[in-house]
Amino acid sequence: MKVLIVEDDLVLMDVLSFTLRREGYEVVHAQDGKTALEQFDTENPTIVLLDLNLPQLDGLSVCRHIRQKHDTPIIILSVRDSDEEVIEGLRMGADDYMTKPFSPAQLTARMETVLRRVGQSAPRKLSLGTATLDPERHLLEQVDADPIQFSPLEYSLIELLMINGERVLPTQTIIDRIWPGGGDKAMLKQLVYRLRQKIEACDIYIDSVPGVGYALVQRKR
Amino acid sequence: MKVLIVEDDLVLMDVLSFTLRREGYEVVHAQDGKTALEQFDTENPTIVLLDLNLPQLDGLSVCRHIRQKHDTPIIILSVRDSDEEVIEGLRMGADDYMTKPFSPAQLTARMETVLRRVGQSAPRKLSLGTATLDPERHLLEQVDADPIQFSPLEYSLIELLMINGERVLPTQTIIDRIWPGGGDKAMLKQLVYRLRQKIEACDIYIDSVPGVGYALVQRKR
DNA sequence: TGATTCTGTGACCACTTTGTGACCAACTCA
DNA sequence: TGAGTTGGTCACAAAGTGGTCACAGAATCA
Numbered sequence A, B: 001m002k003v004l005i006v007e008d009d010l011v012l013m014d015v016l017s018f019t020l021r022r023e024g025y026e027v028v029h030a031q032d033g034k035t036a037l038e039q040f041d042t043e044n045p046t047i048v049l050l051d052l053n054l055p056q057l058d059g060l061s062v063c064r065h066i067r068q069k070h071d072t073p074i075i076i077l078s079v080r081d082s083d084e085e086v087i088e089g090l091r092m093g094a095d096d097y098m099t100k101p102f103s104p105a106q107l108t109a110r111m112e113t114v115l116r117r118v119g120q121s122a123p124r125k126l127s128l129g130t131a132t133l134d135p136e137r138h139l140l141e142q143v144d145a146d147p148i149q150f151s152p153l154e155y156s157l158i159e160l161l162m163i164n165g166e167r168v169l170p171t172q173t174i175i176d177r178i179w180p181g182g183g184d185k186a187m188l189k190q191l192v193y194r195l196r197q198k199i200e201a202c203d204i205y206i207d208s209v210p211g212v213g214y215a216l217v218q219r220k221r
Numbered sequence C: 001t002g003a004t005t006c007t008g009t010g011a012c013c014a015c016t017t018t019g020t021g022a023c024c025a026a027c028t029c030a
Numbered sequence D: 001t002g003a004g005t006t007g008g009t010c011a012c013a014a015a016g017t018g019g020t021c022a023c024a025g026a027a028t029c030a
Helices: A011-022 A033-043 A059-069 A083-089 A104-117 A153-165 A171-178 A185-199 B009-024 B031-041 B061-067 B084-089 B104-116 B151-163 B171-178 B186-196
Strands: A002-006 A025-030 A046-050 A075-080 A096-099 A126-128 A133-134 A139-142 A204-209 A211-217 B004-008 B028-029 B048-052 B074-078 B096-099 B126-128 B130-136 B140-143 B206-210 B214-216
Touching: A002 A011, A002 A033, A011 A025, A011 A104, A025 B061, A033 A046, A033 A059, A033 A185, A046 A104, A059 A075, A059 A083, A075 A104, A083 B104, A096 A104, A104 A185, A104 B084, A126 A153, A133 A153, A153 A171, A153 A185, A153 A211, A153 B061, A171 A185, A171 B028, A171 B130, A171 B214, A185 A204, B004 B031, B009 B028, B009 B096, B009 B140, B028 B031, B028 B104, B031 B061, B048 B061, B061 B074, B061 B084, B061 B171, B074 B084, B074 B104, B074 B151, B084 B096, B096 B104, B104 B214, B126 B151, B130 B151, B140 B214, B151 B171, B151 B186, B171 B186, B186 B206
Parallel strands: A002 A025, A002 A046, A046 A075, A075 A096, B004 B028, B004 B048, B048 B074, B074 B096
Antiparallel strands: A126 A133, A133 A139, A204 A211, B126 B130, B130 B140, B206 B214
């Protein structure tokens, strides 16, 4: 997936390039509005990150120009933070507007959010150790092992635990998120039991902290 | 267009209701997480505005529950503003995250931005492997095979699946899009059955992932 | 206007999923 | 030290799911 970063601040450009490459994106960039449009035509990026204060052609003009012919997601990154300016940017066709300074982690999360909406990216897979969870097919995949298929409730539980890393998730939080209509501890312990049986040959397991909750952790070697 | 506002602060609720009605939205609301899910099922809103700190069931549980089955846009409105919390909200399936306090004008601009991306029309022609869908004539064409003519509902389903690539589309999402007025799983499984019969000689087929949904995939050779 | 197609519905079936109850060991607390 | 709680285990049965088939009314077509 290719990102066009349009930014004249070279320090920020470097930080963003590094972060996005580490996330697996291919990165191209431009330092002024005119070059941005040229790059857009030649590189055909999946998403554009667009500063507004640019030499040669301002960012809003770039945004308007792209949006006249293309549906490519655009996120504006700007120091201008008044409501009027945010609204103008969004109405000019941007999909999101982040005011500087922002954290790279939040930027990549917002990029994923927009890409998810336009159907350009599969949901991110979650990993713990060598185990990888497939959110589309509700599978757990691991090297040298058959994938494990989960039922809806099993998947719901393991996803929650995996999102939380190896930290303990409180019992009542788990119950609320799995059974918003109402569940109880007996149902959860039964579900934990069934899930443990399915993953017993994996590198990960469900640890319980009595009186607190559960965590997904890696088996030690 | 119907908005479900999930907010337990009645002052903010009133302000938002007034603002959104003035913009032409139909507004329904809930003051706690459980009621929110009930309202979601009965009202089938176009978009959800979701506080996180809620009685009965927290907003992240509501968000996750909705997103497991539906692709209705969700914007989180919360006082929690750390990067971690924003990222968690977006990863739990929200389309945007606004921290309180925010201006109603920016909220409506962000709603428009997300809604702009919903229900976009299909590209001109869709292909998967050697099979090509003709949107004007509702045909599937393949080299060395007679074209297959689809009924309106059959075409609607295969187009949805083809837009999604070979990825799994959740059952309820498919139902929402094919029968906006309300469909059910029995209707969908019947439609899938009929469509499978029509494409059984093709290079593509409908794969089901029990408990999740369906995908259009290429037959392997 | 009759023929044909489309669509919603019901039924059957095999299988899976889920909620529940029961039992037990370990732990906590008064 | 006894009562109560909790987490783990096991089995049962109800509910749900996905696939298949056919029926019949509505819609469309020629």
